[in-house]
Amino acid sequence: MRSEDIAKLAGVSRSTVSRVINNYPNVPAATRDKVLKVIEQHHYEPNSFARALAGKSTDTIGLFAISMNENADASRIYQNSYFAPIVDLVVDTANAQGFYVLIHTIYSPGDFQKVKQAFLQKRIDGGILVGTQKDINFVSDMVGHGAPLVLIDYDITEIIAERLDKNHLSIINSRDYEGTVEAIEYLIKLGHREIGIIKGRMSTFSGRERYLAYESTMMKHGLPILDNFVLAGDFLKESAYREVLNLLHSGKLPTALFCSNDAMAVSAMEALMEHGVHVPDDISIVGFDDALLASHVSPKLTTVRLPIDDMSKAAVEKIIELCQSGQSAFSTASFPTRLVVRDSCKTPAI
Template identity: 30%
Template sequence: MTKMDDVAKLANVSTATVSRVLSKNPNVSLKTQRRVLEAVDILGYKPNRLASNFRKRSSKTVVVVLPDITNSFFSKIVQGLEEVAQSRGYHVLLGDTRNNVESERNFIDLVNQKFVDGMILATARLPKEEILAVSQEIPIVLACEYFDGFDIPTVTIDNVSAAREATQHLVNLGHRRIGFISGPLSIVLGRDRLKGYRQAMLINELPVEESLIQEGDFTVQAGYNAMMKLMASNHPPSAIFAASDEMAIGAMKAARNKGLNVPEDVSIIGFDDIPAGTYVHPELTTIRQPAFEIGTQAMNLLLDMIKGCAKERKQLVLPHQVVLRETTTSPRG
């Protein structure tokens, strides 16, 4: 295995000079730089990045922890944060917790061991005190999630308002019996979207029937299962608000299996605006989150913190939008 000493000998320089050239130190003459880089190329030398990290106390790497890498909503977030990271000379490690708390804890341990310079959490199922403790040791940014009363930088939307607008859209169409398929109520996103649904129902003086609220986990299968339960009621709802597009797509499949037409027999609105929403038939009405911008803003916040130039405004709330397509209409009769 080629070592830095070998490069130094071939280039007739010191190992310190080789290190300065590889780290792009400007205080090395162009002639010496060329000689070192030619030696690197001839010998096929690969720098030991881990050893370099210990010397520099910097890995130029950040870890991004996702709850479910198969959910296409997160792909746009990843694209946004990758674009910023690459433009600023950083590498990104992706971690998929599969909605498992222990997996999330394992990734935080990786951060504690200083193998990465910072972390973006797009999931936060650990107790907030644990995450706060880690945030005192290393830069952390929350993307989509947040903690009330904790000074941890956050990039998200107003999920309560967005859910209220989604429900209000169905009310405006004339629906009075509206079912809700929530996300996990153990996390803030699930609770906020439920809160928005309840607010819209109460504002319009419509009863909130607990039997019309089914808890899911943001997956297609959860949406399918919840919809089957809602449609099994003696008095099923005429409209459904699903707290994610994937659950909305699952609900659409369940409706078809029950012999129902969307939106003629039951209207459905989702949340996220994933690409698949425009490929299902009929096309899905939804709430659009600016996923790409969530990624870019979160990465910029994190890298600014790492470099010690973080902005004062740490909690960013980005705009959302109701996207009207084909899965909602006025109820029959």
């Protein structure tokens, strides 16, 4: 069933059928109704490709999740407490606005090619890029083609430094720095002075922000940053487990440990508990993200809530705006985090 068939059945031309479909004003109600009736009767749907070819938008946005270093079990990306809710919310928000979403994950640099293709082949009106390791060159490429792009969790200074044409670009961030400050100051207020950290992947904007905030807050309060209390990490639980084990073997523990995300916090707790170190009696733990798990482990994890809902929704709204308005100025939005106090912290024993 094509528009031509509808036209014949309704006794009009394809032009008129098209006008009805696209809600042109210059169609008399009578004609419109007549056409609409035929369309409904036959469950006609205009071929989306033909429409797109003829210049209409695709009503599809892309969602690309980058997860390059997450080695071995890389396919678990959506179970990752960070990606899952973003995918969730982006799909829902976009669907609610009448958009489909095309998803592709990026596990290797080669996958960037597929994403670029999605743009160049005009499969989508615009795209949202989320995840760490956003290659600045890739971003330049995309932006160069004038494709609307929204970046979630991206260091703005990098964009500025590249002097990109930022017309079709928008960045959505969370205020991780402030969230971390709040968490560290909460520990300090509880009476902690020896506060350690498990770092996130430092190639990541959030990884860096969370670490920097830790550092500067400690310094601001005149507290020492001890090398052996600064543990490396990459946001994955294995790294945290390993580092905490090392820490345990060193014999000396901090009274509190800030973990750059919940996955690592939970894993740290496990390592600690297994060695008879009790949380929060012997050591306080705070995480970051407020993942699903945080409220289910025991003790329930005190953590910094990431405004993933706000960010995801904002990303969709922004990309749709960029797609529709043809052009608009570079914009940035940054959403606040919130400390969620549960049961994994207490005043340190003397």
